[in-house]
Amino acid sequence: MHKGVRLPITCPVCNADKEHLLHLFFDCRFAENCWQSVDLKYDMREAYSVSDCLLHESAIAKYEDIVSICLVLWGIWFWRNKKVWQNQWMNHAIPMEITFKVYKEWKTARKSSVDTRAMSVNGASNLKRWQPLVSGELKLNVDASFFPGHESFSVGMVLRDQEGAFVGGNVLRYSGQQL
Ligand SMILES: [Zn+2]
Numbered sequence: 001m002h003k004g005v006r007l008p009i010t011c012p013v014c015n016a017d018k019e020h021l022l023h024l025f026f027d028c029r030f031a032e033n034c035w036q037s038v039d040l041k042y043d044m045r046e047a048y049s050v051s052d053c054l055l056h057e058s059a060i061a062k063y064e065d066i067v068s069i070c071l072v073l074w075g076i077w078f079w080r081n082k083k084v085w086q087n088q089w090m091n092h093a094i095p096m097e098i099t100f101k102v103y104k105e106w107k108t109a110r111k112s113s114v115d116t117r118a119m120s121v122n123g124a125s126n127l128k129r130w131q132p133l134v135s136g137e138l139k140l141n142v143d144a145s146f147f148p149g150h151e152s153f154s155v156g157m158v159l160r161d162q163e164g165a166f167v168g169g170n171v172l173r174y175s176g177q178q179l
Pocket residue numbers: 011012013014015016017023024027028029030
C-alpha cells in the first residue's frame with residue numbers, strides 16, 4: 001500500500017481489522033489464542049516497536065519461553081499463509097499442536113545427527129568413512145532400487161579410479177520382488 005499497490009489490507013484470519021504486524025501476531029483473536037495455548041501473553045498495545053519488545057523479552061526470558069515465542073510467531077505466520085494461499089483453516093488449538101510437533105521432530109532429528117557426529121568423532125561408530133585409494137586400485141559403488149508391487153528391481157554401479165575419475169558404469173535389471 002505504501003508503494004501504491006492496491007491490495008486487500010484486511011486481516012485474512014479474522015477479517016475484522018487491518019493486517020499489520022501488531023494485529024496479526026498479537027491482537028488478532030487467532031494470535032491471542034495461540035499465545036494462550038502456551039501460557040504466554042504479551043500486551044503490545046503501548047509498544048513502540050514489536051521487534052524491539054520481542055528482542056528485549058528474549059534477552060530476559062527462560063529458554064523454554066524463547067522457544068515458545070519463536071514457535072508461536074512462526075506458527076501464526078505459517079497458518080496465516082495456509083489460509084491466504086491454500087484457503088485452509090482450522091481451530092487455533094490444532095495449528096499450535098502441529099507447530100510444536102514439528103519442533104519436537106526437528107529437535108529429535110537434530111539430536112540424532114549430533115549423536116552420530118559425536119560417535120564418529122569418538123570412534124565408537126561403525127560408520128565406514130571414505131578412504132583414498134592406493135594408486136592402481138579401482139572403486140566400485142553399487143546401489144539398488146526396489147519399488148513395492150513391481151516385478152523387477154534395478155542395480156546401478158559406477159567404477160572410479162584413485163583420482164575419483166569415472167572409469168565405467170552399468171545398470172542391470174533383474175526379475176524379482178522385495179521380500
Ligand atoms: Zn485478525
